[in-house]
Every structure is written in C-alpha cells, then in structure tokens.
Amino acid sequence: MRIFDSADFLLPDEQYFSTWPVIACDQFTSEKAYWERVETRVGDQPSSLRLIYPEVYLSDHMEERIDRINQEMHRVLSSGIMHPLHECFVYVERSLMNGNIRRGLLGVIDLEAYSFHSDAQTAVRATEKTVPERIPPRVKIREHALMELSHVLLFCDDPQDLILGPLCAAKENLPKLYDLDLMEQGGHISGYLVSGKTAEETRARIDAYEAMRCARAAQSPVLYLVGDGNHSLATAKTCYESLKAGAADQAVLDKARFAMVELGNVRDESLVFEPIHRLLTGTNIEKVLHDAQKICAENGYRVHWTAGEKQGDLLLDPSLGQLPVGILQNWLDEELKTTEGTIDYIHGEDSLHALSKQECAIGFELPAIGKDAFFDAIERDGVLPRKTFSIGHAQEKRYYFEAREIR
Numbered sequence: 001m002r003i004f005d006s007a008d009f010l011l012p013d014e015q016y017f018s019t020w021p022v023i024a025c026d027q028f029t030s031e032k033a034y035w036e037r038v039e040t041r042v043g044d045q046p047s048s049l050r051l052i053y054p055e056v057y058l059s060d061h062m063e064e065r066i067d068r069i070n071q072e073m074h075r076v077l078s079s080g081i082m083h084p085l086h087e088c089f090v091y092v093e094r095s096l097m098n099g100n101i102r103r104g105l106l107g108v109i110d111l112e113a114y115s116f117h118s119d120a121q122t123a124v125r126a127t128e129k130t131v132p133e134r135i136p137p138r139v140k141i142r143e144h145a146l147m148e149l150s151h152v153l154l155f156c157d158d159p160q161d162l163i164l165g166p167l168c169a170a171k172e173n174l175p176k177l178y179d180l181d182l183m184e185q186g187g188h189i190s191g192y193l194v195s196g197k198t199a200e201e202t203r204a205r206i207d208a209y210e211a212m213r214c215a216r217a218a219q220s221p222v223l224y225l226v227g228d229g230n231h232s233l234a235t236a237k238t239c240y241e242s243l244k245a246g247a248a249d250q251a252v253l254d255k256a257r258f259a260m261v262e263l264g265n266v267r268d269e270s271l272v273f274e275p276i277h278r279l280l281t282g283t284n285i286e287k288v289l290h291d292a293q294k295i296c297a298e299n300g301y302r303v304h305w306t307a308g309e310k311q312g313d314l315l316l317d318p319s320l321g322q323l324p325v326g327i328l329q330n331w332l333d334e335e336l337k338t339t340e341g342t343i344d345y346i347h348g349e350d351s352l353h354a355l356s357k358q359e360c361a362i363g364f365e366l367p368a369i370g371k372d373a374f375f376d377a378i379e380r381d382g383v384l385p386r387k388t389f390s391i392g393h394a395q396e397k398r399y400y401f402e403a404r405e406i407r
Contacts, residue, residue: 283341
C-alpha cells in the first residue's frame with residue numbers, strides 16, 4: 001500500500017472562500033487579539049474557524065467548545081455547503097511574505113507507516129521530539145470529530161523535484177479550485193485539482209521517489225518527515241491505535257488509518273530553516289565551558305559562544321551526531337542536571353548577543369541546518385531534540401481549507 005496517496009476531500013461553496021480558511025490552531029497561542037480579529041472577520045459566515053480549536057483557548061471551557069465543534073461539523077455536513085472531490089490530490093501554491101512561492105501537494109499518509117516516538121524506524125517520522133502531555137487534550141478534540149482539517153506539513157527529500165515539479169509545469173492545464181488572498185496577512189493561495197490521468201501519473205512519480213529513498217538506505221529508510229504539525233499527526237495516530245485496540249468497525253478503521261497532510265519538498269527554495277539558538281541564564285559560565293570540553297574534538301562542528309564581553313568557539317565532536325544542534329542540546333540537558341541555570345530558545349543572532357550580555361549568561365549561536373544532511377541526520381541519529389529549527393513566520397503556517405471525513 002502506498003504511504004502517501006490521494007483521497008476524497010471536501011471544499012466549501014466558493015461564496016464562503018473569503019471567510020473559510022483560517023491559520024493553524026497552534027499559532028498565536030499568546031495573542032487572543034489575533035483570534036478575536038478573526039472572529040470579527042468571520043462573523044456569522046461559514047468558516048473552518050468553527051471546526052477547529054484555537055489553542056489560545058485550551059484552558060477555556062474545553063468540553064463545551066468541543067461539543068460546539070462537533071455540532072457544527074454535523075451542521076456543515078448536512079447543510080450541503082461542502083462539495084466532494086473524489087480520489088484526488090490538490091496541488092497548492094502559497095505566496096509567502098518574502099515573495100517566495102511554497103508548493104505543496106495535499107494527500108493522505110498511512111498512519112501504519114508513521115511513528116512519533118524517538119526511536120522510530122518507520123518510513124514516516126517526526127523531526128523533533130513529541131511532548132506527550134500535549135497529546136491528550138488534542139485526542140479529546142479529534143476522537144468524536146466527523147471531519148479533519150489539517151495543518152500538517154510533510155517533507156519529502158526530492159532533489160530531482162520528481163513529485164511537485166511536473167505539477168507546477170502543468171498547473172495551467174489543471175482545474176483551479178480556489179485562488180484568493182488569505183486573511184490576517186497570510187499571503188495568497190491557489191489550489192488545483194489533480195485527478196484522473198494526472199493523479200495516476202503523480203502516483204507513479206511518488207512510487208519512483210519512494211523507491212529512490214529506499215535504494216539509498218540499507219535498512220529503515222526515512223521516506224517522509226513531519227515538518228510542522230507533529231502533535232496533530234501524533235494525535236491522529238493515537239486515535240487510530242485506540243480504535244484498533246477497541247475493535248472498531250472496519251469502515252471506521254479504514255478512514256481513521258489515514259491522515260490528511262500537505263507534502264512539500266525539503267529542497268524547495270521557499271523552505272528556509274532558521275536556527276534556534278540556546279541561552280543559559282543564572283549559570284556558572286566557567287563550569288559550563290569547562291564541562292563542554294567533553295563533547296569537543298579537533299576539527300569538529302564550530303559553535304560560537306558569547307558571555308558578556310567574552311566570546312569563543314566550541315568544536316563539537318562529529319562522532320556524537322550529524323547535527324551540531326543535536327549534540328549541543330543533548331549535552332545541555334545532561335549539564336543542567338548538575339549545573340545551575342535555565343535554558344531558553346532564542347530566534348535571531350542579535351537577540352542572542354544582547355541577552356548573553358546579562359550577568360551569569362552564555363549564548364550558543366547555532367548554524368542553520370543544511371538540507372542535504374536533514375533526512376540523513378534523522379536516519380542516523382533519530383528524532384531531533386526540541387526547538388531544533390524554525391520554518392517561516394507564524395502567518396506563513398498552513399491555513400485550513402480542504403476537509404476530509406474521518407467517520
């Protein structure tokens with residue numbers, strides 16, 4: 001069975017396109033004002049806003065909100081405003097804030113081929129460690145839902161652009177499903193139907209890609225990585241495993257076995273991996289630098305540090321991992337068990353340098369992850385530590401548009 005494949009999807013009436021798509025629920029979690037503006041913009045019009053649970057409200061009357069979501073799903077499905085797209089993919093182009101175009105292909109993955117555990121040997125894996133405590137609330141939201149609306153971005157490592165390249169070249173000949181500006185500075189989005197012969201050709205190219213990845217690795221190759229939305233995909237996996245354990249009806253299992261994702265190519269120029277730097281505060285700087293020598297080696301990965309007016313480099317031992325961020329984070333986790341200090345994760349070199357001027361503070365400036373090494377690093381070292389990298393601005397995360405019935 002193909003791991004990434006086409007499926008049946010749903011789209012709302014075109015008259016509701018301006019209010020239907022909203023940003024991923026795990027964005028702006030400290031900014032209620034953002035979601036209040038979205039509420040005002042949507043008004044009483046049909047919107048995916050009514051079908052998701054913005055995480056800024058996770059502590060607010062959760063059971064009541066989930067009940068309203070489930071009721072709205074019933075209402076939307078029975079109202080006739082959702083129209084089916086049968087056995088297809090959707091090719092998506094998204095204009096980002098910097099002018100780049102992010103290309104993606106909407107489909108589904110087989111959850112039997114996915115694991116979010118750190119020691120996973122599956123074909124589909126998480127990129128960063130999953131926080132177990134974040135899954136149960138999400139399970140409550142999904143376990144009785146009739147539909148899924150996904151913000152999961154999946155990566156393939158396709159240097160020849162086998163999958164998305166031909167679709168981009170042929171898009172003018174594909175039926176256009178939508179073409180509009182997204183609310184709240186979300187940029188522009190266009191979607192094209194990939195069905196019939198074009199879908200068959202796309203499946204053949206997916207097969208060729210998967211065969212190429214398998215040929216590169218002696219065992220347990222990584223075919224796809226979850227670039228964003230890992231906790232949502234982990235929730236889908238948890239719900240599926242629960243249904244299997246409870247001997248659910250086969251038709252229910254068949255739908256729950258798959259989860260909707262948007263596939264992108266990690267080699268795409270629009271995908272920029274921004275490093276997330278490390279800052280220790282309230283710590284003994286001399287002890288930290290002394291202890292760090294145990295993970296250093298001649299000709300190692302260079303990581304620059306600053307502490308007040310002092311600065312220098314650590315050369316991290318390549319035998320400890322393929323990525324400097326993984327080596328450093330694993331060591332910091334152990335170091336802070338015996339050394340006073342608090343770790344923080346900092347975006348931007350200027351912010352890191354300013355914060356490292358505090359008394360008893362030291363900042364570690366990490367390099368960006370190279371795309372050539374990304375998949376290989378996870379094949380070799382396993383799931384990356386938390387806060388390994390960042391992809392784009394909050395406004396550039398996936399908006400909910402298509403839906404899929406899961407019951």
